[in-house]
Amino acid sequence: MLSPGHYQILTTLSRGGPCSRTDLARTLGVSKASISGLVRDLLNQNILCEQELVFGVGRPSVSLAVRADAASFIGVSLQQDPAVLVLTDLHGSVLARVEVPRAEDPDLCVESLVAAIDQLRAAGGASTERLSGVGVALPGFVSHDRHTCVASTALGWRNVDIGAALTERTGLPTWVENDANALILGEQLFGPLRGSPDFSMVFVSYGIGCAHIVNRRLLRGNAGGAGEISHAPIAIEGFGAAPCRCGNKGCLETVASLLAITNAARRAGLPEEIGPLAALAAKGQPDALALLHRAGSALGLATAQLIQMLDPSHVVVMLDPALHDSVFAHALRKEADSHILHREGPGTMVTFRDFAPENFASGAASLAARYFISGSDEL
Amino acid sequence: MLSPGHYQILTTLSRGGPCSRTDLARTLGVSKASISGLVRDLLNQNILCEQELVFGVGRPSVSLAVRADAASFIGVSLQQDPAVLVLTDLHGSVLARVEVPRAEDPDLCVESLVAAIDQLRAAGGASTERLSGVGVALPGFVSHDRHTCVASTALGWRNVDIGAALTERTGLPTWVENDANALILGEQLFGPLRGSPDFSMVFVSYGIGCAHIVNRRLLRGNAGGAGEISHAPIAIEGFGAAPCRCGNKGCLETVASLLAITNAARRAGLPEEIGPLAALAAKGQPDALALLHRAGSALGLATAQLIQMLDPSHVVVMLDPALHDSVFAHALRKEADSHILHREGPGTMVTFRDFAPENFASGAASLAARYFISGSDEL
DNA sequence: ACCATTTTTTTATGAAATGAACCATTTGCG
């Protein structure tokens, strides 16, 4: 239905925001005549709309923008229990939201997800008329075809073709992706860093997840295992090198994940929840301070390695709100800063953002939106 | 002169080796009719040639290959003193080779390079009729436009537009690139790993250089500083964290570079040349063994970090031949292997190769060849 | 009112890709 030219226009608009026909022609290196025709098609199909006039010298240009209501998408996050599902529009805004318990058994899980999707469709009303796809984010490895979960320790799954199952039950095309990858792909399409060609995201949950955009593309690597930093060898002097479930010693995950932090807190007789622990550290309790400082420093060192290796323009670290302004965050920033090679020009910017399970769901929805916009899984 | 279609054919052939017209049509997703016409043009211009027939059922297919003598290129390596210049054909074979002292003063340097290039042209004879470009590899940072050396501590240069100078004096288009980048771009176009979408190269010289191909493209990063591992924080327990010229402590460069190794050897009263040092270690001299083991382990740890982060299919480590089968290499492999997360399927393959200054020169030549083949600096 | 300037549309022209038919050359089989 849409030609490559149409997709190029949609991609350019969602990458750089609204612009005129002439801008599009310049950016894409084609004639204004071609753009004119393609834009007409997209206007007729209610995918684009003309926005306000931009006045300069001469005839004002009309801004073109992708219509938010041109399509809607469903995103499923199995990153935590409960699972979160959202219905989003083409700008990534959440139109409806549902939570369901995350079932371990694959069949039960699909069952409850299908029910939740029906709920979302009902809640969305007219906006689901052009519902065009489902995305799933899960903690684990996903096969090359973006259908099957090859392995997930968190879910206890091996070779579960959840993509095919959902497609069959909902009649909607479905894309499956690793949780960290879905998160960063959502950021690339919908987030504040949209359009940046090189950036990375790290999140601290029970484990530590990480993904990278390099040259505008997701870094997957040869076997799809690229970008992992949770098993980076963080053998800082003075840090004990605890054995990790991966068989090595001194992995980042054994120090900086929420699981590691709460385990260490329990052993030290400190509160096991991250909120109270951070509050205690804020009051100056020495053990809590040391624990969070150590964890933050470890993640900071890994971040420095990441920055040295990939030289991204931004690294976004998603943290529990309780940690946002804590010694954890400060130690992270300091350790990262002290281990990167400073050069001229603006270096990598490290920013913190609140961790919310919803982000994974809307990242998952963006997988389907991406296909709508670019006709493929690349932008 | 050549259209995008022509370049696509040349790129496909040099990426995947000789193939038939029908294969090209399948690979590129265009009709046989289009390929037929484009190939005819390239045959007429003596850029392609028809090779042997491949028999199967039905009419045999004729293999098409890029002619080695379709063009020739000059590569300049300023990676070491003396500078090495080579004349290569379109398959990367070295047709002639010249060395000249590497002058510090930019003007003098250009002067001697121009003279050496004339020598190469004379030595190349008829093969330089279609000489189509010059590439320069140098240790330092190169501006975004691939003309100017922004900074090089090894050469003592700041903002030297060596590209423009050579273009003016030789009349040939010139591309300038960082030494490690030139090396891996040469491997991508001419080497055994040609066509691999994800691989990395590391070389151990007075410093340590490193570059990566990700998704078939050179990893440059936001500020062009990606891929550097020489300042990776290698703070292995038991390894002293020596201060580095970058201001941090415990950088890889302070342990594993040839400069660091020979400095440490001098302090320990061991031979300062790498050959005798390696020989001593091979005989079992404890201090020499410890020194090389420590250096190899450090590089191995950095290699493990690299593999975890990028998940390449191959890592090629270029070493002085004396180190090739030494405790350095063994420690490197062991340390790398023990710090990567093993998963199903074939993991990253780490291979050693002899370090030769020529590789940088032919890598530099490949920059010009790349332009001939793809019409841009991407493959 | 009129001109300069810039954006957008229209239109006529040319280039490029295609599908379908056709020719070429081999293997396999009776």
Place this chain on the structure above:
DNA sequence: CGCAAATGGTTCATTTCATAAAAAAATGGT
């Protein structure tokens, strides 16, 4: 030996696509 089946490559009329040039539209300044 002869013929069908299969595959590779070419030719050519047709369609699609992109473009440049011209025209129209919309505004600011003089």
